[in-house]
Structure formats: C-alpha cells, structure tokens
Amino acid sequence: MKLPGSEEMRAIDRCAIEEFGIPGVVLMENAGTGTVRLIEEHFGTLSGTFALIFIGPGNNGGDGLVIGRHLHQRGCEPVFFFLVSPDSLTGDAAVNLAVVQKLKLPFHVIDSATRVKTIPVLFKQIESRGKPCCAIIDAIFGTGLTRDISGHFADTIDLINGRSFAKHTPVVAVDTPSGLDSDTGKIFGRCVTATMTATFGCAKPGQVMQGSSAVTGSLHVIDIGIPPEVIAKNTIATSLITAETAADWLRGLKRQANTHKGSYGHLLILAGSAGKTGAAILAARGAQRSGCGLVSLCVPYDLNTILETSLIEAMTVPLPTSSSVLNVSDLATILKHLDDKTAVVIGPGLGTDTRTAELVLYLYHSVKQPMVVDADALNILARHVDQLRTPAGPRILTPHPGEMARLIGRNATEVQENRLDAGKLCYHRFKKKGRELVVILKGAGTLIVTDNEQVLINTSGNPGMAAGGMGDVLSGIIGSLLCQGLSPTIAAAAGVYLHGMAGDGLYSENGHGFTASDLACNLPRCLKQLLDHLS
Numbered sequence: 237m238k239l240p241g242s243e244e245m246r247a248i249d250r251c252a253i254e255e256f257g258i259p260g261v262v263l264m265e266n267a268g269t270g271t272v273r274l275i276e277e278h279f280g281t282l283s284g285t286f287a288l289i290f291i292g293p294g295n296n297g298g299d300g301l302v303i304g305r306h307l308h309q310r311g312c313e314p315v316f317f318f319l320v321s322p323d324s325l326t327g328d329a330a331v332n333l334a335v336v337q338k339l340k341l342p343f344h345v346i347d348s349a350t351r352v353k354t355i356p357v358l359f360k361q362i363e364s365r366g367k368p369c370c371a372i373i374d375a376i377f378g379t380g381l382t383r384d385i386s387g388h389f390a391d392t393i394d395l396i397n398g399r400s401f402a403k404h405t406p407v408v409a410v411d412t413p414s415g416l417d418s419d420t421g422k423i424f425g426r427c428v429t430a431t432m433t434a435t436f437g438c439a440k441p442g443q444v445m446q447g448s449s450a451v452t453g454s455l456h457v458i459d460i461g462i463p464p465e466v467i468a469k470n471t472i473a474t475s476l477i478t479a480e481t482a483a484d485w486l487r488g489l490k491r492q493a494n495t496h497k498g499s500y501g502h503l504l505i506l507a508g509s510a511g512k513t514g515a516a517i518l519a520a521r522g523a524q525r526s527g528c529g530l531v532s533l534c535v536p537y538d539l540n541t542i543l544e545t546s547l548i549e550a551m552t553v554p555l556p557t558s559s560s561v562l563n564v565s566d567l568a569t570i571l572k573h574l575d576d577k578t579a580v581v582i583g584p585g586l587g588t589d590t591r592t593a594e595l596v597l598y599l600y601h602s603v604k605q606p607m608v609v610d611a612d613a614l615n616i617l618a619r620h621v622d623q624l625r626t627p628a629g630p631r632i633l634t635p636h637p638g639e640m641a642r643l644i645g646r647n648a649t650e651v652q653e654n655r656l657d658a659g660k661l662c663y664h665r666f667k668k669k670g671r672e673l674v675v676i677l678k679g680a681g682t683l684i685v686t687d688n689e690q691v692l693i694n695t696s697g698n699p700g701m702a703a704g705g706m707g708d709v710l711s712g713i714i715g716s717l718l719c720q721g722l723s724p725t726i727a728a729a730a731g732v733y734l735h736g737m738a739g740d741g742l743y744s745e746n747g748h749g750f751t752a753s754d755l756a757c758n759l760p761r762c763l764k765q766l767l768d769h770l771s
C-alpha cells in the first residue's frame with residue numbers, strides 16, 4: 237500500500253484535476269460524502285442529532301463544509317465553528333461556503349481565545365433543545381499544516397481534547413488529526429486526539445508512524461475517486477509492508493520436490509562474546525528457522541563448546557587466537573571461511589573491544605557478500621564513521637533507536653520524535669556511491685530506508701517483542717533470506733514482516749512474556765501461512 241507524503245499528495249490531486257479533468261470540487265464532494273457515510277456506519281442514525289464542525293483556513297475546512305451539508309441532508313443539524321473569517325476562504329472551500337450560506341446553516345466565528353470559551357455554552361444551548369451530539373468534526377488542518385499551532389487554534393484543540401461539556405462525543409478527524417505532521421508523525425505543538433480519522437485517497441506516512449494511532453484513532457481510507465492510473469503515474473516514496481506484499485516477496489521461497497540444501501545458501505555469522513553467546517545462538521536460530529540452507533559461526537575458541545552444544549545443526553569455526561571476544565588476529569581464518577558463503581551477519585553480542593572493532597571495520601569495508609550489520613557492529617561503526625570507505629558489497633544496517641542515536645549523533649528521544657528523518661539521515665551518512673545500502677530502524681512501526689530514499693513501514697509486531705534477543709533473531713532471518721536469493725531491500729522488508737508476524741502469533745495467543753527463542757520457533761509456521769496464501 238502506497239503512503240503519499242503531503243507534497244506527493246498535492247501532486248496526485250493536481251494530476252487528477254489537471255491531467256484527468258476531475259474537478260477539485262468533485263474530489264472534495266467525495267471526501268465529504270465518504271466521511272459522512274463512515275460516521276453513519278460507525279455511530280448510527282444521524283437524523284435528529286447535531287454535530288459540531290470546526291473549519292480551518294484551507295481545503296480541509298472545505299471538506300468540513302461538505303460534511304456539514306451532507307449531515308444536514310440526513311436530518312442532522314450541523315453547527316459550524318469557523319476558526320478564520322469565512323470571507324478568507326478561497327477556491328473549492330469558498331465554493332462550498334457559498335452553498336452553506338445559501339442554505340442558511342448556523343455558524344459561529346471563533347477567532348480569539350475569548351470566543352473559544354463560548355463553545356461549551358453554545359453546545360449546552362443546542363443540547364438543551366433535546367438533541368444528542370453525534371460527532372465533533374475536526375476540519376481545521378489537513379496536509380497543509382506547516383508550522384506549530386498557536387493562539388486560538390491551539391486553544392480550540394485543547395478544548396476539543398478536554399471536552400468536559402461533551403465527554404462521550406466521538407471526534408472525527410477529516411483527512412488527518414489537526415496537528416499531526418502527515419509526513420513524519422511529528423506533532424506540531426498540539427494535536428486533536430481523534431476517535432476516528434477519515435483519510436482521503438491513501439493513508440499518509442505520518443499516520444502509521446510509531447504512536448500516531450494515539451491521535452488518529454481508527455484510521456479509514458476513503459476512496460475520493462482518484463483513479464488508480466493517477467496513483468501509478470506519480471512517484472510515491474513510502475509504502476506499507478503488509479501480509480500481501482510480504483507473501484509476494486517471499487514467493488520464490490516455495491520449494492520444489494527435487495531440491496537440496498545447497499540451493500538455500502550458506503550464512504556466516506560473526507557474533508557472540510563471553511557472556512553474550514546467546515546473541516549468536518539466536519541469530520543462528522533465526523536463520524535456520526527461516527529456511528537457510530547452511531549456517532556457520534566464527535566463534536572465539538573458548539566459547540566454541542557452548543555454541544556447538546546449543547546449535548547442533550550449525551557448523552562452527554573455533555578461532556584459535558580469539559579467546560573471549562572475536563579478534564582481528566584471526567582475520568586470515570575468517571577470510572578463508574568467508575570465501576564460499578552467500579551472506580554474512582555481523583554484530584550480535586560481539587562487544588566493542590578494540591581488536592574486535594578493527595576486525596569489524598575491515599570486514600565492513602572488504603567483504604563482497606551482502607552483510608547484515610547489527611548491534612555492537614553498529615556501535616563500532618558509529619565510533620568510526622569518518623574512516624568508513626566504500627564497502628565491497630551491499631550492507632543492511634539494523635539499529636534500534638539507541639544504536640541509531642549513536643550512528644547519527646543524536647539522542648534516542650530525538651530519534652523517536654522523528655523516526656523518518658533519523659532513518660534518512662543515517663542512510664545518507666552511510667550511503668556510498670555504487671553500493672546498495674538498507675537502513676532498518678527497529679521499534680513499533682519498524683521503518684526501512686533504502687536506495688532512492690524509498691521508505692517501507694512495517695505493520696506487523698507488538699509490544700511483547702520488547703524483550704532481549706528479538707533483534708538477534710531478526711538479523712539471522714534477514715541473513716537467511718539473503719542466502720535464499722532475495723535482494724537486500726526485499727530480504728530486509730520481508731524479514732522484518734515475518735519477524736513481527738511470528739511475534740504477533742504468540743502475542744495474540746498468550747500476551748507478552750514469550751522469548752526470542754519462542755519467536756524463532758514460530759517462524760516456519762508463519763512462513764508457511766504466507767506462502768500458502770499465494771495463488
């Protein structure tokens with residue numbers, strides 16, 4: 237599913253209007269009627285009720301005017317609160333204002349803090365006539381919001397959110413809750429907390445970012461008559477990873493009867509140190525349980541027994557001069573074992589010892605195979621950004637917010653406030669010309685930034701996955717999908733979806749408390765479920 241940002245949505249609207257000849261007022265009409273239909277479906281009959289409709293300065297306000305007209309048509313009394321002078325409306329919004337004025341529908345101009353305070357009084361007056369309020373409609377700002385909300389706009393949003401005068405009345409956001417940056421999910425100072433959002437044409441990237449559902453409420457996409465040809469013709473950088481897309485990407489993993497392990501690649505994992513052997517084990521399990529043909533691990537000599545006894549189906553390479561951590565002095569042995577491998581995972585539980593760091597930097601630069609760079613390998617990269625040369629092969633970086641903060645020189649809160657910007661910044665910092673790079677920013681709504689700034693946002697996963705070892709399993713899954721022939725971007729995107737899906741199965745059955753090992757065990761079932769759905 238495509239998620240156009242505000243610029244892209246403007247281009248889509250323009251294309252529908254100018255190139256395909258669909259008038260803007262028609263799109264606005266469809267947006268309004270679609271929203272009213274949605275309200276009716278969810279909140280029941282509208283006849284004999286009233287609704288408060290807050291109208292802002294742009295076309296979002298125009299949508300609100302259409303909504304009011306159609307509520308009126310269904311026997312619901314619309315009460316408009318204009319947050320700007322009605323005379324200032326232009327274009328399609330002004331066209332709809334003229335109709336509303338001809339119908340003599342009631343309105344109030346709320347253009348100061350003092351006037352905001354009159355809203356509860358007006359509400360009580362209307363309610364005393366014996367009508368219930370069916371909804372509060374937020375048509376203040378849509379995709380045209382560009383700066384922090386202040387003054388009487390902010391006061392109105394605070395009043396809507398507090399609404400002690402109308403505690404149980406649902407709030408319906410038109411296109412997007414006013415205050416939510418539809419590109420990034422950032423809040424412009426204030427934001428309407430909606431019960432439901434009716435968004436037009438397509439969902440927007442900011443609406444699916446971490447935490448945005450707290451302000452969008454349930455999100456519904458309304459078809460406003462933008463032809464699929466218009467969507468196909470316009471470049472949209474962001475899309476959603478769904479079960480359908482993941483299944484389609486994994487199509488090639490369906491197995492023929494006559495097959496052997498050599499067809500599914502050989503993954504080399506460089507992970508683990510004294511006290512963190514579990515990270516290496518979990519990465520290997522993630523790889524094995526997502527169908528990797530063969531898995532080998534390069535391990536410090538002293539830890540070899542632990543790994544060999546825990547991973548009986550994997551092979552290990554005990555490194556002679558590495559004791560508790562991987563050591564650059566074993567480089568020659570590692571390079572020898574790299575020769576026949578399809579892909580590499582480096583980082584889980586490695587530690588950041590200087591001898592390990594030297595090894596990681598060398599391999600990041602020189603390994604030709606695609607490489608998943610995770611955990612401590614990322615912490616090492618973060619300390620040596622200036623020394624990084626063009627890598628010899630594709631790289632997939634898999635930071636969680638803390639690691640991302642170190643990679644881009646911000647703190648974790650800043651990363652979480654604008655995950656999209658953080659992902660893009662990291663991509664540009666590590667991108668080298670001619671080499672494929674994929675950045676995966678983990679967390680709720682994991683996002684992936686890849687070449688040409690394409691952004692993919694994941695829809696699977698749950699709070700039960702906030703537990704140690706989950707990331708290690710993910711690195712193994714992605715390594716395994718690379719081994720099975722998927723491109724770095726698709727391995728990353730399908731891997732992230734599969735990982736979240738395996739967690740979702742466990743969470744929906746028993747809630748949180750499942751482990752990364754449990755999740756790994758659930759991978760074959762999820763993979764099968766996805767592949768079975770393919771026609």
Ligand SMILES: NC(=O)C1=CN([C@@H]2O[C@H](COP(=O)(O)OP(=O)(O)OC[C@H]3O[C@@H](n4cnc5c(N)ncnc54)[C@H](O)[C@@H]3O)[C@@H](O)[C@H]2O)[C@@H](O)CC1
Pocket residue numbers: 249260263264267292293294295296297298299376377378379380381382383384385386389410411412436460
């Ligand atoms: N043909 C179209 O373009 C369609 C547009 N539609 C609606 O139009 C919306 C986009 O319309 P607009 O581009 O007019 O944008 P908005 O309606 O979001 O409002 C933009 C206006 O708000 C002002 N503004 C921005 N930030 C502000 C702030 N912090 N404080 C005070 N004023 C601020 C701007 O100066 C501008 O006047 C969509 O979200 C959607 O609801 C729909 O009707 C479908 C068709």
Ligand SMILES: [K+]
Pocket residue numbers: 296374375376377378409410411412413414
């Ligand atoms: K809105």
